[in-house]
Amino acid sequence: MTAARPMSDLGALLERAQGGDAQAYAEALRAMLPLIHAYLAGHFPGLRDADDVAQETLITVHRIRHTYDPQRPAAPWLLAIARHRALDYLRRRRRLAEREIQDEAAISRSAAPDGFAAAESREAALALLVGLPERERKVIEAMKIDGASVKDVAGRLGLSESHVKVLASRGYAKLRRRRRERHGRESG
Amino acid sequence: MAGKADSLIEQLASEVKPVRRLASPTVRFLRWLGASALYVAVCLRVLGPRPDLSEAAGSPAFLAATLLLALAAVASAWLAFCFSVPGRSGERGVRLASRLVAGIGAVSFLGLIVLLATSLGPPDHGWKCSLHLALVALVPAVLLGLMLRRAAPLQWVRTGLVLGVASAGLGALALQFACCSGDAMHLLVWHALPGFLFVALAVVVAGWRWRRL
Numbered sequence: 001m002t003a004a005r006p007m008s009d010l011g012a013l014l015e016r017a018q019g020g021d022a023q024a025y026a027e028a029l030r031a032m033l034p035l036i037h038a039y040l041a042g043h044f045p046g047l048r049d050a051d052d053v054a055q056e057t058l059i060t061v062h063r064i065r066h067t068y069d070p071q072r073p074a075a076p077w078l079l080a081i082a083r084h085r086a087l088d089y090l091r092r093r094r095r096l097a098e099r100e101i102q103d104e105a106a107i108s109r110s111a112a113p114d115g116f117a118a119a120e121s122r123e124a125a126l127a128l129l130v131g132l133p134e135r136e137r138k139v140i141e142a143m144k145i146d147g148a149s150v151k152d153v154a155g156r157l158g159l160s161e162s163h164v165k166v167l168a169s170r171g172y173a174k175l176r177r178r179r180r181e182r183h184g185r186e187s188g
Numbered sequence: 189m190a191g192k193a194d195s196l197i198e199q200l201a202s203e204v205k206p207v208r209r210l211a212s213p214t215v216r217f218l219r220w221l222g223a224s225a226l227y228v229a230v231c232l233r234v235l236g237p238r239p240d241l242s243e244a245a246g247s248p249a250f251l252a253a254t255l256l257l258a259l260a261a262v263a264s265a266w267l268a269f270c271f272s273v274p275g276r277s278g279e280r281g282v283r284l285a286s287r288l289v290a291g292i293g294a295v296s297f298l299g300l301i302v303l304l305a306t307s308l309g310p311p312d313h314g315w316k317c318s319l320h321l322a323l324v325a326l327v328p329a330v331l332l333g334l335m336l337r338r339a340a341p342l343q344w345v346r347t348g349l350v351l352g353v354a355s356a357g358l359g360a361l362a363l364q365f366a367c368c369s370g371d372a373m374h375l376l377v378w379h380a381l382p383g384f385l386f387v388a389l390a391v392v393v394a395g396w397r398w399r400r401l
Contacts, residue, residue, distance in 0.1 A: 017204060018209055025201045026200075026201035029200060029201065055192065067274065072275075078275075081342070
């Protein structure tokens with residue numbers, strides 16, 4: 001991290017960067033990072049991924065650097081971009097969280113609830129999973145038997161949340177197919 | 189994480205090229221105003237002045253409405269240019285102009301309520317007025333949108349709103365000189381309503397074009 005640089009310096013560096021000076025630009029971007037972090041910490045204290053937001057802010061700064069007016073202070077310009085990126089990030093997080101809740105509900109509905117609910121013990125429930133590929137088995141075991149959330153399972157197994165959902169869906173589909181075949185044999 | 193930020197900075201710095209600096213919002217606003225005023229003048233020439241213009245021009249209601257529409261259009265357009273540059277919306281002049289536009293909006297809304305309360309009967313067939321309003325407003329709106337696109341309208345709702353008010357305001361201003369109907373229901377249905385729809389459409393288009401900035 002670079003020591004905080006006076007705002008007038010940052011404005012001058014940005015002006016040189018607008019002229020194509022790569023060294024001044026790198027210096028300006030380095031000087032921006034602590035300012036962005038301080039702003040995010042002060043205005044968005046609950047923001048978990050401040051590093052990501054700071055980097056997105058730098059990318060936006062890069063894209064719209066021509067809008068900076070050297071006659072004006074750099075801070076309001078930079079912090080308005082940081083604010084926009086933070087709000088955008090929070091909106092995306094909220095949408096993602098809503099979708100995850102819907103996905104989890106869909107996964108729960110698509111499971112074989114009667115199979116797991118009917119199992120009298122953990123061992124009986126585990127027996128339903130025999131024959132599934134290892135990762136699908138571990139995911140379903142954690143979610144349906146241990147009651148873990150998609151996020152917890154992802155953390156536990158070192159997978160992304162979307163990968164966990166895919167594995168769970170595939171496993172449930174196999175369990176449903178297996179149960180249909182068993183019912184078919186019994187009734188036939 | 190610091191390593192990631194460092195490599196990002198190096199990458200961005202390696203890509204840097206000279207850029208053409210954006211002119212100030214006021215300069216860009218004046219360019220827009222010049223082009224739009226010319227277009228509105230041509231439109232008025234094509235539409236022709238209302239037959240009772242000299243008589244109406246002496247009426248305080250006409251003068252007040254014309255002044256308010258012109259102020260709203262001009263202030264909104266200037267605000268649109270200011271909103272399209274990050275960090276400008278907190279400035280004193282921008283805050284004052286925002287209050288002015290909001291005040292004119294409130295006065296217009298009250299005026300519409302009064303019109304609604306005093307109007308009786310169905311509106312006449314004045315769809316041509318709506319068409320004229322849309323045609324006059326469309327070109328300044330597109331021009332403004334294109335000019336704002338070169339900046340960074342991060343606050344797309346506000347920017348879309350003032351873009352709509354600026355261009356619909358010019359359309360309504362042109363109707364002041366072209367339409368001689370004083371019927372309240374006519375003004376409400378064929379002048380005000382399409383103006384509001386135009387503003388709403390501007391916000392929708394702004395969201396579509398600038399939401400992902």
